[in-house]
Amino acid sequence: MSKKSCPAIIGAGRTKFGEHYEKEPEKLIEEAGLNALRSVGIERKDLEACYISDYFLPLTNKIGLEEGFLSELLELHIPMEIARSFSSAFVSACNAILAGKYNLVLVGGVEKMTDRWDKIRDDLMMLEDPWSYYAGGTPEANHELMLREYIKSYDIHGGDLEKLQLALAHISVKNHANALKNEYAQYRRSITVEQVLKARKAVKKMLGLYDFAPISDGAAAIILASSELAESYTDKPIYVLASGSATDYITFPFREDRAGFLATRLAMENAIKMAEIEKKNIRLLEVYDQSTVVELISLEDLGFVERGTAWKHLYENFQDFKGYYELNGQEIFVNLNGGLKADGNPLGATGGAQIYEIFKQLRGEAGERQVKIDDSCLGCALELEGFGTKAYVHIFGGDAA
Amino acid sequence: MSSEPIERRVAYIGDRLRGCRCPLCGKEYFNLRDYCGRCGEKSFGKMEEIDLFYEKGTLEVCTLITEPTNKFKKIGRFIYGIVSFHNGKIRLPGRLTDRIIGENDEIDFSSLEGREVVPRFRRRYAVKRSEIIPTISLTFTFADEYYPYQEYKIAKPNKDYDTPGIVGYGVYVSKFRIKEAFMERAVPFIDEDAITAAVEAGKLALIHSSVDHKLIGKIYVGSESNPYAVKPIASKVAQVLKLGEDAAEGVQGVDAVDTEFACKAATSMFKDAVSLVYYPKSNVEYAMVIGADNSQAAPRGEPGGELDFFVGYGACTFIFGMKDVIAEIEGWYSVTSDTPDFWRRDREPYPRHGGRFTGDPAYFKHIKKAAKKLMDEFRLQPQDIDYFVSHQPNINFPTKVAKSLGFREEQFLPSLKVAKFGNTYSGASPIGLAAVLDKAEPHQRILLVSYGSGAGSDAYLFTTTSQIKDKRQKQKFTVEYQAENPFLEYVDYATYRKLKRGLEA
Numbered sequence: 001m002s003k004k005s006c007p008a009i010i011g012a013g014r015t016k017f018g019e020h021y022e023k024e025p026e027k028l029i030e031e032a033g034l035n036a037l038r039s040v041g042i043e044r045k046d047l048e049a050c051y052i053s054d055y056f057l058p059l060t061n062k063i064g065l066e067e068g069f070l071s072e073l074l075e076l077h078i079p080m081e082i083a084r085s086f087s088s089a090f091v092s093a094c095n096a097i098l099a100g101k102y103n104l105v106l107v108g109g110v111e112k113m114t115d116r117w118d119k120i121r122d123d124l125m126m127l128e129d130p131w132s133y134y135a136g137g138t139p140e141a142n143h144e145l146m147l148r149e150y151i152k153s154y155d156i157h158g159g160d161l162e163k164l165q166l167a168l169a170h171i172s173v174k175n176h177a178n179a180l181k182n183e184y185a186q187y188r189r190s191i192t193v194e195q196v197l198k199a200r201k202a203v204k205k206m207l208g209l210y211d212f213a214p215i216s217d218g219a220a221a222i223i224l225a226s227s228e229l230a231e232s233y234t235d236k237p238i239y240v241l242a243s244g245s246a247t248d249y250i251t252f253p254f255r256e257d258r259a260g261f262l263a264t265r266l267a268m269e270n271a272i273k274m275a276e277i278e279k280k281n282i283r284l285l286e287v288y289d290q291s292t293v294v295e296l297i298s299l300e301d302l303g304f305v306e307r308g309t310a311w312k313h314l315y316e317n318f319q320d321f322k323g324y325y326e327l328n329g330q331e332i333f334v335n336l337n338g339g340l341k342a343d344g345n346p347l348g349a350t351g352g353a354q355i356y357e358i359f360k361q362l363r364g365e366a367g368e369r370q371v372k373i374d375d376s377c378l379g380c381a382l383e384l385e386g387f388g389t390k391a392y393v394h395i396f397g398g399d400a401a
Numbered sequence: 402m403s404s405e406p407i408e409r410r411v412a413y414i415g416d417r418l419r420g421c422r423c424p425l426c427g428k429e430y431f432n433l434r435d436y437c438g439r440c441g442e443k444s445f446g447k448m449e450e451i452d453l454f455y456e457k458g459t460l461e462v463c464t465l466i467t468e469p470t471n472k473f474k475k476i477g478r479f480i481y482g483i484v485s486f487h488n489g490k491i492r493l494p495g496r497l498t499d500r501i502i503g504e505n506d507e508i509d510f511s512s513l514e515g516r517e518v519v520p521r522f523r524r525r526y527a528v529k530r531s532e533i534i535p536t537i538s539l540t541f542t543f544a545d546e547y548y549p550y551q552e553y554k555i556a557k558p559n560k561d562y563d564t565p566g567i568v569g570y571g572v573y574v575s576k577f578r579i580k581e582a583f584m585e586r587a588v589p590f591i592d593e594d595a596i597t598a599a600v601e602a603g604k605l606a607l608i609h610s611s612v613d614h615k616l617i618g619k620i621y622v623g624s625e626s627n628p629y630a631v632k633p634i635a636s637k638v639a640q641v642l643k644l645g646e647d648a649a650e651g652v653q654g655v656d657a658v659d660t661e662f663a664c665k666a667a668t669s670m671f672k673d674a675v676s677l678v679y680y681p682k683s684n685v686e687y688a689m690v691i692g693a694d695n696s697q698a699a700p701r702g703e704p705g706g707e708l709d710f711f712v713g714y715g716a717c718t719f720i721f722g723m724k725d726v727i728a729e730i731e732g733w734y735s736v737t738s739d740t741p742d743f744w745r746r747d748r749e750p751y752p753r754h755g756g757r758f759t760g761d762p763a764y765f766k767h768i769k770k771a772a773k774k775l776m777d778e779f780r781l782q783p784q785d786i787d788y789f790v791s792h793q794p795n796i797n798f799p800t801k802v803a804k805s806l807g808f809r810e811e812q813f814l815p816s817l818k819v820a821k822f823g824n825t826y827s828g829a830s831p832i833g834l835a836a837v838l839d840k841a842e843p844h845q846r847i848l849l850v851s852y853g854s855g856a857g858s859d860a861y862l863f864t865t866t867s868q869i870k871d872k873r874q875k876q877k878f879t880v881e882y883q884a885e886n887p888f889l890e891y892v893d894y895a896t897y898r899k900l901k902r903g904l905e906a
Contacts, residue, residue, distance in 0.1 A: 122470040129494075131431075134415060134525055135539035136473050136481045136496035141464055145483060148462035148510060203467045204507055253483040253492040254431065258462075 007097040008230035008237035009396070010223050011040030012356040017218035017344025018186040019114045025054070025061055025219075026069035029110040032219035032349070033074070036106065040223055040233050048102040050080040051089035053109040055347035055385075059123055060116040085109070086220065086351030087383040087392030091243050093224050103229045108221040111346035120215055128386045131251045142252050142387045143291040144207055146259065150297065153259040154308035164311040165206065168292040169196035170318035172210045172341055175289065179338025181368040184353070186216055186344030211292045216344035220352025222359065236363045241277060241378070242395045244270025250389055259308075261294075261388035264301035268382075271393040277378060279303065281401070283324075284361050284371075284379035285332050286354035289339040290387075298382055299325070302393070304332065323371070333371050336361060351383035355394065362398050375400035408533045413651055415537040416641045418453035418520060420491060429490040453491070454604075454641075455553040457544055458484040458518050461492065465508050472526035475904050476591055478502035484518055484541060498523055498540040499547070499576055499590050501890070517544040522600045522641060523592040527904040534628055536637070540592065547576040547888040549877045553604075556611035558724035565675040566729035566863065568687065568722040569610020569872065572835045573602035574715040574822050574883045577890050579897040581710065583796060586823025588897045589695050589714040592904055595626045596634050599693035602716035602828075603642050606689065609876040610720045617644040617720070618685030619656045619677055623666025623827040626695045628903075630747065633659040638691065656685075663743060664792055665853025666827045667692025667717070671861060672733050674721040687722040692827030699751035700898065707754060711795050713823020714901070717831035727869040728838060728847065731862040734775040736767050743854030760798075763856050768792065768802050771860035772850045779862060783807035787845035790833040792852035793819035815840055821884040834863075836880040843867040 013035025015028050023031075029052065037044055050070065057063045067080035083089035086109035093107045113120055125133040129142065150156070156164055173193055179185035191210060199208030230237040246266030249255050255262065272279060287302070289295035299310045304327045317325050324333045337343045337357040340350060358379035360366040379396040413419070414432050422429045423437030423444050429451065430437075437444040463482030466473070473479075480497040498521055502508070518541035525535035544550040575598075577588040589598070599622050607614055622634040635657035639645065645655025660666045667690055674688035693716035698708035721730075742763035745752035755763075768791055776782070783789075789808040793799045796819055803813035816833035825832055830851040837847055847863040892900065 119471060121468075122472060125470055131415075131539070132494040133470065134411060134535075134537055135494035136466060136469065136476070136479060136526075137494055138466055138468065138470055138481075140468070141466060141481055144464035145462050148464065148482075148514070152462060152514070203465075205465055205467065251431075251494070253494045258483070 006227055006239040006241055007094045007224050008227050008239050009355070009359050010225050010230050010233045010237055011036045011042065012222045012359045013039055014184055014220040014349070014353055014356050015218050016184045017216045017346055017353065020112070020217040021114070025057055025063060025110050025112040026073055028112065028217065028219040029070065029108050029221065030073045032110070032221040033106055033108050036221040036223050042104070042223060042233070044074050044076060046104055047076065047078060047106050049078050049096065049105045051083060051093040051105060051107045052080060053083045053086045053089040053348040054111055055084055056123065056127065057110070057112065060120070061112050084348070085383055085385045085390070085392070086348060086355070087245070087394065090351065090355065090394070091245065091392065094240055094243060097224060097226050103226040105224050106221055107224055107352070108219065109349040109352040110219040111348040112217045113215045113346060114217050117215070129250060129252050132253065140207065140212055143212070143293050144205060145252070146297070147206055147293045149258040156311070163315040166193065167311045167314040167318060168211060168296060169193045170314065170321070171289070171292040171295050172196050174321065175335050175339040175341040178336050178369070179342030182337050182343060185338045185342055186214060187338070187342045207291060207293065213290050213340035213345040216346040218344055218346035218349045220349040220356055222352060222355055236398065238359050238362050238396050238398055240394060241397050241401070242271040242275030243392065244268060244274060245390065245392045246270065247390050248388055250386065252387055260297050260301045261384070261391060263388050263391035264298060264382060264384070264393070267391040267393040268302045271395050275395045277395060280330050281376060281378045282380045282395070283332060283373045283377040284336070284358050285334045286337070286357055286381040287334060287339070288350070288382050288384040289335060289341050290345065290384070292341070295335065295339065299327065302382060304328070304330065336366070336369055336371065351381065351392070354381040354383060358396050362396060377401065405533060408535060412536055413640070415539060416522065417643070418493070418538050420451045420453065421448040422451050424449055429487060431491055431493055453486050453520060454538065456486055457550045458486040458541070460514055460516050460518050460541070461485050463510050463513055465502070472528070475527040475906070480508065480513065493539060495539045495541045497542065498592055499542050501896070517550065518542065519544050519548055519550050521548065523597050524594060524904045527906040529906050534596070536597065547886055551608050551877055553608045554611055555613045560725055560868065562723050562726045562729060564729040564731070565679045565721055565723045566726040567719050567838070568612060568725055568727065569606050569720045570835050570838060571602045571605025571609055571718045571876070572715065572832050572880050572883065573598050573605055576886070576888055577892055577900060579894065580891050584711070584820050584823065586711070586713045587715050587825070588892055588900050589903065591900050593695070593714070594628050594903055595624045595693045595695045596628065596637055598695065598714065598716035599624070599634050599638050599691045600641050602691055602693060602718040603638050603689060605876070605878055606718035606720050607642065609872060611875065612687050612720055612722065614643050615646050616686040617655060617689050618683070619674065619688040620644050620691070621658055621660055621667070621670040621674065621689070622691045622693060623660045623662070623670060624693050625661055625663055625666065625745070625826055626697050627659060633657060634693065635659050644689065662857065663853035663855050664794070664826045664829055665851040665857060665859055667831055668849070668851035668859045668861070669735070669853070671719065671721070671730065671859070675730050678722050687720050689718060689720050691716055691718045692831045694826035694828055695901065696824055696826045697751050705751045705753045708752065711824045713825045715822055715825040715828045715832060717828040717835055719831065725868055726866055727872055728863040728865045731864055732775060732779060733859060733861045734771050734778065735857060735859045736771045736774070737857035738767070740856035742856055763854065764792070764794070764798055764852050765802055767856055767858035768850045768852050769806060771858035772806055772848065775848070775860040775862055783812070785846065786812065786848045788815060788837045788841065788847045789813045790816035790830055790837055790847060790849040792830045792850070793817060793833060794824045794829070796820055818880060818884065832880065838865070838869065839873070839879045839881060841865045841869060843869055
């Protein structure tokens with residue numbers, strides 16, 4: 001697709017992720033939305049439509065008609081649609097712009113998980129994989145089983161197994177280090193490999209507290225415009241070069257391949273096909289690290305390394321970590337915002353924070369976190385719903401890309 | 402979850418592990434579907450129903466659940482993983498049950514992965530006492546441990562009998578025990594109750610009898626510890642074991658009913674079962690009777706707490722019919738009186754015990770009366786009877802009553818299992834009978850006398866047939882096997898009370 005016809009991101013905003021005890025969900029998304037509008041100097045009255053996502057506000061907060069709350073707060077009567085993930089809302093918004101229906105829309109995502117602290121793990125698991133829930137599964141268990149499948153599939157044992165476990169620990173340490181520079185991150189403190197290993201030892205399992213993303217509240221928003229309109233608002237639009245998505249079985253044990261996510265592989269294939277770009281130009285990557293295992297395996301599913309080898313690549317990378325992964329000669333910055341692990345994971349907003357990060361980095365506006373990349377670099381975001389039940393891959397680039 | 406439609410659908414599939422197979426490409430699915438995803442329209446309406454209820458699977462991968470979801474918290478730590486069947490054609494999530502895992506226990510997952518497992522029918526998770534009790538068979542135990550894998554092979558009967566009798570039986574006792582003084586008693590695992598024991602015992606009886614489950618026309622379940630005040634155990638047994646013909650739309654063509662008369666709730670129905678299969682117009686070829694109890698007792702020191710030294714857990718099932726009979730029922734005699742020796746009022750958790758009524762005016766009077774009446778009717782002396790089986794609430798009573806009736810140790814000791822399993826209430830004298838049938842030679846006479854508080858006794862006279870030995874090889878899970886098993890796990894008093902309380906939120 002020619003860049004001139006791609007939808008463009010012209011503004012982005014978000015809230016801090018973490019616990020927002022005093023704030024209603026609609027206040028969170030209002031805050032993120034206003035930040036996004038302010039970032040590009042747009043009045044809310046200029047918006048033509050809103051695409052909003054939340055994974056399960058009706059369940060956690062007994063809020064069903066999210067649009068009504070927003071209409072009331074923003075005093076807007078424009079069309080609004082609800083989706084389950086930020087990426088899903090984002091794709092719908094892109095499609096509407098591509099179809100010529102709108103020229104300026106807001107995509108927002110929000111989640112308020114801490115309001116249902118005591119029941120959240122039951123809800124998450126029940127929605128993610130009901131039969132596994134009925135059999136006793138937990139949100140963490142599927143990650144642990146996927147790791148067992150991975151170890152068995154590639155016959156990783158002895159010293160190699162230790163390297164794999166260390167590589168996973170370093171992923172968490174790296175993400176926490178990245179989050180130190182992210183003023184919006186849920187956890188802005190560094191951790192050590194020893195802490196990660198100790199937490200695993202405490203539960204006598206291969207994954208511990210520091211291997212998993214937390215429960216979070218938060219919101220994120222971006223402003224999307226048609227390419228013609230984008231140039232009138234900013235001289236640094238970031239184009240959505242491609243979006244691919246795919247779907248997999250809800251029940252994890254039923255899937256043929258359980259050492260990775262088929263949906264991620266298919267979504268990436270679709271996105272690459274659509275973008276007509278070189279994968280090697282991707283320098284910025286935000287992956288959906290619900291666990292350290294998913295960050296590791298996503299690098300394989302996205303095709304940056306051979307399947308079954310990511311642990312080896314990462315182990316070597318972490319011997320002398322430079323801030324990016326060097327994978328087959330390609331230098332990739334992964335989860336610069338701290339990832340889901342440290343930035344936080346308010347489901348409906350998480351994808352928004354990923355896109356926010358890539359938007360800021362590609363425009364050179366990431367402040368303390370800004371990494372050195374040239375104008376031709378591409379950014380890529382992978383968002384998942386459930387345990388790899390849905391995968392969305394978006395590829396972004398600036399004018400020179 | 403208290404949504405009745407959701408509960409019905411989950412249990413319908415999950416209790417039996419129902420699935421289907423595409424006859425065109427062989428692909429197998431968990432759950433029922435109208436077509437094969439691979440073959441599409443041409444497979445529509447052709448899918449074959451299968452289930453994994455009697456199958457053996459393999460634990461593929463597993464992990465330890467240290468922080469369960471809320472509903473599983475009562476179970477504590479457990480192993481959870483993926484189980485495959487039919488060489489990987491079907492994979493299911495599953496929990497390993499019957500394992501108490503301490504906080505300091507190290508689990509080597511690779512030593513568990515690859516081992517064979519068999520499904521167990523258990524409670525799914527904890528719910529409030531007011532809610533529908535969720536059950537599931539996505540719970541497994543290793544096939545080389547306490548519960549062996551056993552094939553259920555339906556066989557065409559060889560021989561017709563003039564007198565109806567027992568065609569098969571099954572005894573189900575949990576693998577946990579508490580050992581105090583002279584007695585060992587069976588303790589349910591936390592996910593077990595009278596319902597789960599009834600289903601497991603029914604399954605074992607079908608395996609032993611080789612009877613086609615579709616030919617069971619009536620199911621009776623006797624229990625005094627049904628966790629429901631209203632809702633039969635028998636309907637769950639009928640649904641899970643697919644008793645009676647498949648009447649479509651998830652309905653079984655079978656009559657199911659629960660009975661209650663303290664410890665004789667099951668034996669009372671033996672005569673109804675044989676009469677039913679004998680009556681030519683009943684259209685009931687086989688009838689199943691189950692006695693199942695998670696025998697309840699108040700904690701020691703509280704009123705009714707004396708029972709806490711004796712209560713056990715288990716179930717026993719008999720299938721009655723007129724083909725391939727292993728023990729014919731020659732006759733019976735029942736007695737009843739309104740003797741309030743033991744009772745439990747509605748909404749009371751534990752039964753009470755009427756001290757001085759318990760012995761002579763209750764247990765002894767009724768058992769002796771029923772036994773003597775039946776022996777007189779058949780003009781039998783104690784020496785004419787090979788085995789004597791009575792209700793066994795403790796070791797003393799059955800010994801004393803047998804001796805007072807003139808029976809010698811070799812006649813009554815083979816049936817005396819209370820010191821191994823505890824008092825299994827409705828299952829107690831039936832398990833005694835099963836222990837005898839496990840050993841008896843053809844053409845031997847057995848006198849069974851049950852006792853139910855409240856009060857009454859049923860006396861039955863059985864004569865074994867030549868087929869008793871043929872069928873024996875079909876059951877590995879015998880009374881002896883369950884009494885003396887290297888995989889038994891002994892628990893302390895506090896654990897026993899906790900396990901017995903079960904999955905109540």
